[in-house]
Amino acid sequence: xxKVTQSSRYLVKRTGExxxxxxxxxxxxxxxxxxxxxxxxxxxxxxxxxxVKMKEKGDIPEGYSVSxxxxxxxxxxxxxxxxxxxxxxxxxSSLRFRAGIRNDETEAFFGQGTxxxxx
Amino acid sequence: DQQVKxxxxxxxxxxxxxSILNCDYTNSMFDYFLWYKKYPAEGxxxxxxxxxxxxxxxxxxxxxxxxxxxxHLSLHxxxxxxxxxxxxxxxxxxxxxxxxxxxxxxxxxxxxx
Numbered sequence: 752x753x754k755v756t757q758s759s760r761y762l763v764k765r766t767g768e769x770x771x772x773x774x775x776x777x778x779x780x781x782x783x784x785x786x787x788x789x790x791x792x793x794x795x796x797x798x799x800x801x802x803v804k805m806k807e808k809g810d811i812p813e814g815y816s817v818s819x820x821x822x823x824x825x826x827x828x829x830x831x832x833x834x835x836x837x838x839x840x841x842x843x844s845s846l847r848f849r850a851g852i853r854n855d856e857t858e859a860f861f862g863q864g865t866x867x868x869x870x
Numbered sequence: 871d872q873q874v875k876x877x878x879x880x881x882x883x884x885x886x887x888x889s890i891l892n893c894d895y896t897n898s899m900f901d902y903f904l905w906y907k908k909y910p911a912e913g914x915x916x917x918x919x920x921x922x923x924x925x926x927x928x929x930x931x932x933x934x935x936x937x938x939x940x941x942h943l944s945l946h947x948x949x950x951x952x953x954x955x956x957x958x959x960x961x962x963x964x965x966x967x968x969x970x971x972x973x974x975x976x977x978x979x980x981x982x983x
Contacts, residue, residue: 755913782969791879793959793975794914801969809970841913845969858904859971861913 754778757842757862764869770829772865774842781847783825784859785809785817788839800825801847832869840865873897874962876974884982889947891977893960896941900962904971905934905945908957917958918945947979955981 758773776783782801786794786809796809798817806817814836818826825844829836845859875894883889893903901922906914920927920934920943927934933946947954960974 760911784970786973791975793876794961794973796970796972799970807970843913843971847969858916858919859969861906861915863913864911866911 755842755844755860755862757840757865759865760863762865762867764829764832764867766833766869768829768832768869770832770867770869772827772829772840772842772867774825774827774844774862775823776825776842776844776860777823778844778846778860779822780844780860781822782845782859783819784843784845785815785825785827786841786843787811788841788864794841797827834869836867837869838867840867871896872975873900874960874972874974876958876960876977878977879975880978880980882980882982883950885952886949889945889950889954889979889981891945891947891958891960891979893943893945893974894941895943895962897962897964897972898941899964900972902963903934903936903943904961904963905932906959906961906973907954908959908976914959950979950981952981952983955979 755776784799785797800806800819816828842862843859904919905917908914918932936943957976959976961971
């Protein structure tokens with residue numbers, strides 16, 4: 752059973768603080784993702800990584816950075832937290848699909864989410 | 871630019887009836903589609919998927935239909951149960967060399983007992 756674990760369920764941080772959100776998966780997945788969920792906007796991709804030390808920008812990378820030093824761990828960093836970064840943050844992981852065939856094994860599995868409030 | 875759209879923010883359905891959730895996409899490079907269900911304060915959980923080589927996929931009470939020419943997919947839940955009350959997200963991926971998922975804005979489904 753795939754498990755994606757985010758280090759905190761709830762966080763409250765002050766404007767200007769550096770914030771680290773940690774995510775760990777235990778299924779040896781190559782792909783890892785960070786999304787944020789906001790009312791009326793759905794899930795928007797911040798960054799993703801398909802291998803250790805590899806990262807690619809998603810749709811809304813501004814104000815964020817990421818780190819993937821080990822395959823199982825993907826960290827999201829808010830360099831200087833701002834109030835507009837108050838959101839639900841969701842980490843996900845998935846297998847890299849092979850031979851161009853997608854099936855249910857290549858679905859993304861999500862962590863339980865971190866509700867971040869920046870005051 | 872919203873490439874995956876769910877135009878109904880909310881839907882209410884009587885228990886036992888059919889729930890139909892709709893999703894439209896604009897990028898013709900998408901070739902794999904998924905539905906996720908999300909309860910408050912939890913991460914989304916995978917429900918069902920469909921590849922673009924199919925037009926229908928069924929799993930128990932859940933069926934997903936894909937109309938490629940219309941760039942439209944729908945999720946049917948029959949019969950609807952109170953535990954189905956949640957936010958449903960449609961997602962799509964394509965042959966872009968990565969497996970990133972593009973999500974819609976979600977539809978909140980409420981099942982009325």
